Amino acid sequence: MKYAMFWGCLIPAREPNYEVSVRKVMPAFGIELVEMEGTSCCAPFGIQSLDYTSWLALAARNLCIGEEMGLDIVTLCNDCYESLLMVNKMLKADPELKNQVNEILAEVGKEYKGKVDVKNMVDVLYDDVGIEKIKDAVKNPFTGLKVATQPGCHLTKPRRIHFGEREFDVLDELVRATGAETIDYDRRQSCCGGPLRGINDELARDVARMKLISMKNVGAECIVTVCPFCFLELDMSQLEIKRHFKEEYNLPVLHFAELLRMAMGMKLDDWEIKLHRVPLNPLLEGRLQEG
């Protein structure tokens, strides 16, 4: 399977460890990720808050690149996924809107035709690779590890509400494929607080705290997410909460790609471990480094 890889901007700029894990894991399942040339910001909620038309134009421009390559686009970050998916669906459904956008794209010699689809890495792993193949690839299962998953609002809610697509538990099934246990906690479907970073940091931290409390109540040992925003928020806010509320949660946060990589027997390099503000070592000693 070949996909046009839309890395977005947050992962390459702040979390290269996520990128490295993806580059290591995906080929192992025969998924070829073709680099996209000349992409741009996907216009996430921040830009959508500024201007509707700019959002459509920027997202459509990125979609055109995928069309020119003749490949469906795969995204990692929830916000890139939501922005590209929604614009793709809206333009396909509304020819009048499509013409408006194409008028703007004409400025840069591009035209949106609606020939490709947008997928998230989670869907690719679940649909194309499949749970069984993932289980077979696992050499170092995390039996007994209590994982609280954070699929993320922008990945799961808009597509379910607007287009009635898939429920939440795709990420849970993938995590269970690595041998770990997933726990249901009450605030599983609620927000990590990330989008308010830079706007109202205390509020973002308090929203994250509600989620951490809910995870701790059911005995979670670590958090697994797929969205870089959720990763940063849930990771950094644990330090801020320790300073401000003097509460310790010690819930290490992992990208699913990292969890899968380790389960497949590959080890994380030191620089990758250091990028996790909540230390991974309680997780690493017990389990990860034998493999």
Added chain:
Amino acid sequence: MEVNDEVRIGVFICHCGINIGGVVNVPEVVEYAKTLPGVVYAEDNLYTCSSVGISKIKEGIVKHNLNRVIVASCTPRTHEPLFRSACEEAGLNKYVFEMANIRDQCSWAHMHEPEKATEKAKDLVRMAVAKARLLKPQEEPEIDVTPSALVIGGGISGMTAALCLANQGFKVYIVEKEPELGGMLRHLYKLYPTMQDASERLNQVVKAVESNKDIDVLTSTVVKQVKGFIGNFKVTVEKGNSKTLNLDIGTIIVATGAANFEPIGMYGYKQYDNVITQLQLEQLLKAGQLEKPERVVMIQCVGAREEKGRTYCSRICCMTAIKNAMLIKELYPEAEVCIVFRDLQTYGKEYERCYLDARSKFVQFIKYVQEKPPEVISEPNGKLIVRIYDALLDSEIEVPSDLVVLSTPLIPHEDTKELSQILKVSLGPHGFFFEAHVKLRPIDFATDGIYVCGTAHSPKDTAESVSQAFGVASRAAIPMAVKRLRTEAITAVVDENLCSGCGTCVKLCPYGAIEKDEKGVARVTEVVCKGCGVCAASCPERAIEMRHFTKEQVTAQALAALGRAIA
């Protein structure tokens, strides 16, 4: 076997499977029954109500020449008719039969004390025997029913009921006090939820009524007097306060509708000329005389759902307001319409959608609470300001408006009181007619032969009135279709020389079955009497007695209960 000869009582005691037999020692009660004076035969069986049990009663009556029968088993409410018809089939009058409830009032109630329950069963049988000795046969009088119906009120309800009865083959008279048929719908423009044109649909119904040869329409006519009872009403009506007519009527349908409340002194009504009611607005719309308003503010629950007085919800005002708002938006799309409400009554299948349609057409909805109602203030330039405490925003807002529309409740017509006295039917707490049972007899009156439908019963919209109108058409058709009615045998009997003419019984009788005659003595119309016993119990002179529950019989039972030997 003549009844007034020697008393020969047969007692049939039931096990009811384990319900009685599991607690009460039934054979012991049978033996005891045999010792009681007048009892010539007693037996027990597993299920007296089964086909086997019934045939044993019949055989017993014939074999032992019984002229009184007692069954000691369960509740008369469900099984008395069954055992009475068994006695009848064996040639006995069904009123020389008495039941003793040794299940619900004995074995079930004293499940954990079998000995005491058995003793109590004996007491209950002894009481039944004491009464049975004094029982006399009764006859159920039969009356003929004139197959003609009187419909009071020519609105949509009255006309619908009349048409349905006529199509079933009955003669119908419609009495309408206005000079023309139509009632409330004549004043309406469109009907929610389908926005059908009121007068167009109304005229179709009026034409159908006027062209139906079985319906006599008497307009500008009022009911003056009603005498008689179900099937035999003598109704006097007056046409144009000159000609009077006497009609022979079998059943009466009250479909007199309701009036609109005039909110004098509320929200500036009649004080400022651009404060009108929903009905006035509807008439302006109908006549096409509504000038283009800039901003219309409608206020709900004006004079309704009050602390005291008109505490009821008038059901149709929310939907009327939404309908009129949509009509205004259709006529003048840029006009702003704002509905100030307490609780929106958009119930049922269609009305929620009308509410959402209104919202999608930019109609504003503001919620106020009963404690802080809106105020209408007039500006010097004639414009109005509606000051509203928006409960959902917890803040005071001022809405300028050039037309304020008040949604007022339906209230009973003034002449409802008078009609209720003529028909001798009661009115509810708010002056609407009071039905026999709010749940299971919603369109009957307690008095047989008189029925109610439409807004005379309580505020409702066209669809609900029409459904009730068809309903009364069925209720009224029943007596008229069977042509002869058997009425209650257990009725009240007045002793003339004891009656002081105080009239207590006349006031209290729920069925209007007692009247004072010329000599001032209370007279019972037996066919209307239901045998409820209210008059007998409340008569200060002890002048009234109930057949089958005479003073003598009840006293005998009481003495038997106290263990005195039966005289």
Added chain:
Amino acid sequence: MANLSEELEPSFMHEVANTPRGKGVLTCIQCGRCSSSCPIARLVDEHNPRRLMEMIILGSRDEVLHTKLPWYCLSCFTCLDRCPQGGDVAEVMFAIRNLAVKEGNVADGFAAQGRSLVETGRIVNPTMMMIKKREKLGLSKGPSTATEEVQKILKKTALDKLIASKRTVKK
């Protein structure tokens, strides 16, 4: 709660409903499921999505567009998930933000994102240190960015002028 009796503009409801993503405001029946599900409303009294919808319906334009009210929302769609009307509270929030931005009321964080987008074609760019680390690991400097194309587009949609005209916020 502030007294709203200053000038109410009934046209505000029309304006929001005719703004892209804004028509959901007309389906709101004020049931309260969004405000009781919103993580922010639970922490902060000022933010109440239901009350915001009522304010739009009533037309308190000034109160909504010229204060911090548009900038509390997480855009986490929980309200959208719970709204029985399929109404789009979260979507309406974007419509209000677009209108607020036109009136110069932009949350600082988003204004910064806008500026970075106009200058570099992205909101977040790798620092020099990160670029060195990536090269050390054999990774590219980061995905190639068609900055000029982005700038041409944003000139056409006039986003550049929009961010420049930031005015101070009332509350």
Added chain:
Amino acid sequence: MLEKPAVLIIGGGISGIQASFDLASRGIKAYLVEKSPSIGGRMAQLDKTFPTMDCSMCILAPKMIDCSHHPNVELLTYSEVKEVKGSAGNFTVKVIKKPRYVDLTKCTGCGMCVDNCPVEVPNEFDEGLGMRKAIYMPFPQAVPRAMTVDKENCIECGLCEKVCEAEAVDLDQEPEEIKLKVGAIIVATGFEMFDARRISEYGYGRYQNVLTSLEFERLLSASGPTGGHIVRLTDGGVPRRIAFIQCVGSRSQRGELPYCSSVCCTYATKEAILIKEHNPESEVYIFYIDLKVFGKGFQEFVNRAKTEYGVEYIKGHPGKIEENPKTGDLIIRYENTIDGKVREITVDLVVLCPALIPRRDNERLAETLKVELDEYAFFKAKDPLFAPINTNISGVFMCGYCQGPKDIPESVAQASGAAAKAAEEIALTSSKGGVDSGSK
């Protein structure tokens, strides 16, 4: 042509009973077909009825008995309509009598067989809260007062056959097909309850102490699984704080039911008053969007609940319910939209008032009768205002909740209406058909 005018009534709830009784009382034969073992319908499951607080069974049982004893009524319980041919005035109907495995003429409902039956399964009549045997009577006042064998769960041990003194049990009974000739048909199939599981944020089906109102009604009923005692299902304790949530699935445009079910605000008030009567110190909350008080006596009923009983009405539809796994308590997140505050309240028990929806097999019945359904799958009125009881097929009428949301008095009045329309149909078709039915 018809020898004796007859009408088929489908559905033995209060509407079907009233329509049959009206027709029978005026000399028209009424065939009352009921799918379950007994007539009585939803009303039989209720404890009390609003606004008078009459005990539901006390006012229903006499109607059921009068109706079943009437010579002109033929009860066809545990039966279903299979096929309808012909047209107004002359329908031929095929009814399948499902095997009861008990002879109705012999069984007196004494209950010996039930005591000896070893099989226990959840009782549908108690909404699954109580149990019943494989041979059972749905409720003590059932009409006909006879047992029915539920063959799916019966292990054919034959004990019931042995102990039955009336030799009424006959385990190899076969389905029976009956042909009826009727002049008109009345549909009165009532309603079902929306599956509250679909509103996952309220946790029905996951949290034990979240009940539906019909389940709660069974707890309140003396004939119910707890003999009328209100208990928490987790620990059987007496709940002190109980919350009602209105419009669960109703008034919802996102794929559930877009209409208002009309009766929930008032029956929730009734159930709240009953709680206060059972246990005066209990606290009862009703979370609503718009309180529907439009019926006769409803507003006064709510006023009594507020002033006399202290029931608290909160205008605010809760967003979510969370369960404290240790105690089984339920935490409700809501906003009191009157003071704009978002709050949490912990209660012992939550009663959901789910939407009341048309019966699932309305589709099949509509096909059999060739009548149209509306977009909610209620039966469609020919003209909602002026012919609310007619369907699009002449001679086929409808009444009660199957036509649209309404309470018991409206259903009873409409049932009499359907009886009138059926009688009118028979009168018109028979006079057209030459033979004068004599009623003119």
